[in-house]
Amino acid sequence: MPDDRELWRRITEGDEQAFEDFYSQTALRLRAFLRQIVGSQEAAEDVAQETYTKIWNRFNGDKPEAGQLRAYLYGAARRQAVDWWRKQSSSRHVSGGDTVEEIAVASQAEKRSVVEDAFQRLPAEQRALLWLREVEGQTYDELAVILDVPMGTVRSRLFAARDALRKIWHGERRPV
Amino acid sequence: MTCNEAAELVSALCDGETIPREAAEHIGVCKACQALLTEYLEIGAELRRVASLAEYEAVGPLSLKRKRGAIPALWQKGWQTMRIPRFAFATLVVGIVALGLSLALAKVHAHSEGNVVLLTVAASDGPSHPCPLSTIDKKNSECGRGERVGSGYLSYSVRLLSKEDDRVRLGVRAEFHSHGEHGSSTDLKDVAEKQYSFEPGETLQIEVAGLGPLNVTGEWMDYMPYFGQLYLEHNLEPAPDELRIISPVLLKSKTVVMDFWGSSVIADQKDDLAWFYVPRDGLYELSLSQLPEAIEGHAENNRLSFTINGASYTLLTGAPIARNEEVWILYTPNVRPSGAWASHAVIGTEMLGHLIPRSKVEN
Numbered sequence: 001m002p003d004d005r006e007l008w009r010r011i012t013e014g015d016e017q018a019f020e021d022f023y024s025q026t027a028l029r030l031r032a033f034l035r036q037i038v039g040s041q042e043a044a045e046d047v048a049q050e051t052y053t054k055i056w057n058r059f060n061g062d063k064p065e066a067g068q069l070r071a072y073l074y075g076a077a078r079r080q081a082v083d084w085w086r087k088q089s090s091s092r093h094v095s096g097g098d099t100v101e102e103i104a105v106a107s108q109a110e111k112r113s114v115v116e117d118a119f120q121r122l123p124a125e126q127r128a129l130l131w132l133r134e135v136e137g138q139t140y141d142e143l144a145v146i147l148d149v150p151m152g153t154v155r156s157r158l159f160a161a162r163d164a165l166r167k168i169w170h171g172e173r174r175p176v
Numbered sequence: 177m178t179c180n181e182a183a184e185l186v187s188a189l190c191d192g193e194t195i196p197r198e199a200a201e202h203i204g205v206c207k208a209c210q211a212l213l214t215e216y217l218e219i220g221a222e223l224r225r226v227a228s229l230a231e232y233e234a235v236g237p238l239s240l241k242r243k244r245g246a247i248p249a250l251w252q253k254g255w256q257t258m259r260i261p262r263f264a265f266a267t268l269v270v271g272i273v274a275l276g277l278s279l280a281l282a283k284v285h286a287h288s289e290g291n292v293v294l295l296t297v298a299a300s301d302g303p304s305h306p307c308p309l310s311t312i313d314k315k316n317s318e319c320g321r322g323e324r325v326g327s328g329y330l331s332y333s334v335r336l337l338s339k340e341d342d343r344v345r346l347g348v349r350a351e352f353h354s355h356g357e358h359g360s361s362t363d364l365k366d367v368a369e370k371q372y373s374f375e376p377g378e379t380l381q382i383e384v385a386g387l388g389p390l391n392v393t394g395e396w397m398d399y400m401p402y403f404g405q406l407y408l409e410h411n412l413e414p415a416p417d418e419l420r421i422i423s424p425v426l427l428k429s430k431t432v433v434m435d436f437w438g439s440s441v442i443a444d445q446k447d448d449l450a451w452f453y454v455p456r457d458g459l460y461e462l463s464l465s466q467l468p469e470a471i472e473g474h475a476e477n478n479r480l481s482f483t484i485n486g487a488s489y490t491l492l493t494g495a496p497i498a499r500n501e502e503v504w505i506l507y508t509p510n511v512r513p514s515g516a517w518a519s520h521a522v523i524g525t526e527m528l529g530h531l532i533p534r535s536k537v538e539n
């Protein structure tokens with residue numbers, strides 16, 4: 001399997017096979033990640049497709065560093081998910097219904113563990129961060145790329161996300 | 177250190193990060209912090225368990241709305257059409273116009289007192305194209321064109337060698353590639369020139385190997401019909417979806433980058449591109465539709481302003497450019513059209529999505 005730099009070179013040169021390989025290797029996990037942010041399998045599939053399409057169609061001269069192609073992908077997906085939320089928010093608010101967040105949570109009728117249930121009640125940004133760290137195993141370096149924030153901010157945001165999840169989980173404030 | 181102060185570092189510890197000695201000592205003896213660490217680890221494990229369940233669901237096929245990879249493949253099919261209004265061999269400037277423009281030439285004077293002979297050149301299976309040649313102005317004594325004919329690609333050039341009473345002597349180079357790959361075409365200067373005596377009013381048939389006859393007719397005119405070359409009426413107003421680049425001059429700040437004197441191009445379909453290539457600079461593709469990675473330019477009357485890498489560019493043209501104010505410019509440095517025209521300034525049109533065949537320039 002080519003390294004990130006080689007893979008990116010092939011993709012930017014229009015190597016369709018290279019991009020399809022990249023897709024095959026990453027799509028499953030990316031979709032699982034997106035599902036945590038957008039709340040449904042269908043929406044995750046849509047956002048994932050949009051993400052890959054955008055990467056394919058406009059590279060914007062980006063050159064991911066070696067080992068950071070995955071971070072680049074997740075960063076692009078996160079931004080796409082934010083756009084998706086924005087569009088959903090405006091359409092939902094126009095119709096005068098519940099907030100998007102509430103709808104997304106309510107739509108999850110599947111069986112969930114207590115932690116998963118609490119997780120779904122976190123703000124989307126915190127869900128994304130925790131998922132990337134705990135499930136995807138993204139390093140602080142990679143998370144800084146994905147979130148476009150300094151490394152120090154990654155640590156504090158991760159703590160804030162864990163703390164928030166824990167509080168929801170227990171339904172009470174953390175004892176000190 | 178307090179538990180509050182240590183809490184963020186407990187989270188960092190979960191992530192495999194090293195933490196300050198003081199915090200490590202506190203966590204080592206603090207049951208509350210150890211409980212917090214355990215909880216954080218459990219949360220992580222539970223999330224991974226949930227994720228493992230989700231991973232068994234298959235992903236759908238990749239469905240790209242617009243496959244970038246398709247573009248270079250289409251480029252290889254060659255240019256849609258190419259026009260060479262002047263063969264000024266010192267600085268060959270190749271102009272290309274779109275097909276389908278309506279013909280409405282100015283009235284001509286059909287007598288030999290004129291100093292311009294307006295030829296019409298047509299392959300038997302292709303459209304006809306005007307080729308005005310001056311008998312007195314060397315700069316305007318040559319024309320040429322490249323275009324698809326059927327599944328192949330026809331290139332030709334015609335130059336007026338001399339005038340003898342009512343007749344003119346023409347030098348013609350023509351070549352046809354049946355496979356239609358523009359990139360494999362050869363420069364016409366490598367094709368032997370054949371000479372013909374021609375009187376306007378007659379039909380001259382020029383045999384082109386692999387294609388059949390190229391039919392040439394003509395009539396005298398007493399002026400050089402600029403718009404005749406473009407099959408345009410005397411109407412400077414661009415149509416709604418037209419992008420007109422008439423005899424453009426590209427300025428970077430106050431410096432002339434390229435003067436495409438006399439060469440013009442009209443993209444007359446909404447999704448068509450107009451483009452020009454500047455040797456040792458790069459390729460500029462213009463569209464009324466937003467192109468991926470393109471920058472937005474501002475068109476006002478006969479000038480298009482845009483900025484690339486902080487540098488201000490102005491494209492000055494001989495006529496209004498578009499009705500739209502927004503024109504998108506995709507600049508690609510260090511590429512050039514592939515094939516015979518690679519070393520020349522070129523201007524042309526192509527359908528959006530095809531762009532033009534190009535190759536990287538080795539600096």
